[in-house]
Amino acid sequence: MFGNKGANLPFKIADIALSIKIRKIKRTKDRLITYISLYRRMNMMRYICLSLISMAVLSGGCLNRKHAGALNEKTVEPGAPRPLEAHLGLAAKTFKKDSVLLSFTVYNHADTASRFCKWETPFEPHLGKYLEVKDEQGNEAAFKGAMARRVMPPPPESYISIPPHDSVKTVFNVARNYSLAKGRYTISYTGEGVSGLKGANDIRVEVTD
Template sequence: MNRYKIILPALLVIAVAACSPTTQNTKEVASTKPTTNQVDTALVTKLSIPSSVSVGAPVEMTFTVYNPTDMIKTFCKWHTPFEPLMSKYLDITSTEGVEASYKGPMAKRMMPPPADSYLSIKPKDSLMVKVDLTKAYDIKAGNYTIKYNSGSISGLTVTDSVKVSIK
């Protein structure tokens, strides 16, 4: 019986301690969170494409990121043409409202992106890449609007869209 008098209070103390809320140093937690994949409105991203392309020919779109600031800026290359094709980062829609089928790979990734997933742009400089949309999208004859849809991953904002006619 004497054993229970010692064990029961000890178990009660352990149970209460386990159920009590813990505190964290919020300054330390906040400083370790990556902030570079947040949308950086200082970077200007533009899409460009020829207005007309022949059926069966490559549909080459240019994706350019400008840094008009006086500081080095970074963005995540995931879900952009700056990495090998691994995701559906464009919405390609015909004038009839039909979306071109995406036929490329879809990568599943752990967040946050590691440091080597980011590209830096020097002040007043730009990065440009061309991508053949026929490598990942089933594009048939017709008129299409192309919009970038992955700013929440890359941190890039593209406010405009481009149009192309496939004849």
């Protein structure tokens, strides 16, 4: 009898070891399932948070646009003149390749004094590219003027003040900053991004030899 027990002992030990391994494998599997479940929950929570943030940003942008639109509707009447308005005009009767004289006038329609930055305007005639000059085919004339390096914000001396219901005017030569040939050109003011002056008209000139 003892001999039989001794013979079965290795099998019992093997069974016990196998049982222990099976329990370890089961615990490892349970832990893995738990980790996977937690990972999925974290990803779901992350997705929900990102969705809520996106909705909040979009809602805020819509509210800001609505508020800005309502404010503009209240403060700007259709057809009303702007407080400051720029105007291009002819300063000569004939134009040559080296002489295209134009005037640049800024009107203050407000009841109080207003000012604008003279950077990127003909009030600094030889600095900056503030015009678009195109021929009849839509080709832009080559710019040969000087580009300025600006320090922001503009210092006080960079501004020109205009009394209420008054204007300031300057005359400048387009041909000094642009290479022109014989032909017709359309000239537009494009420096409003710096100067703040809007509403400038396009003007057409014919350049002769």
